[in-house]
Amino acid sequence: MRERQPCVYILASGRHGTLYIGVTSDLLARLVQHREGLLKGFTSRYGVIRLAWFEMADTMAAAITREKQLKKWNRDWKCRLIERCNPEWDDLAISLGLPPLRTIEGTR
16 A cells, blocks of 8 residues: 555444544544544544545545545445455454554453
8 A cells, every 4th residue: 555545434433333434645644543533523422443444546536536425325335335345344454554443341
């Protein structure tokens, strides 16, 4: 993965939990911001910090177009998209080099 590359991503609070769709040019930096609660709003309020799915794009315009498309999808479609490549809803940020999320009351 290039250091800075347009990307659309889906975060989840847990398996089949609350979902958030976002876009960024630096996925690792954005994931750290979400995990540390530096982005006040929806994700910090609902604990949506697990990277469930992501897709790289050639341009930021393409990433934004894809983000808008996904935001229009119904929840079942979004869950199926995640489960095609991540059936266990694992935190994909670990495969990108971030440490595992801390366990809180039995959650992964």
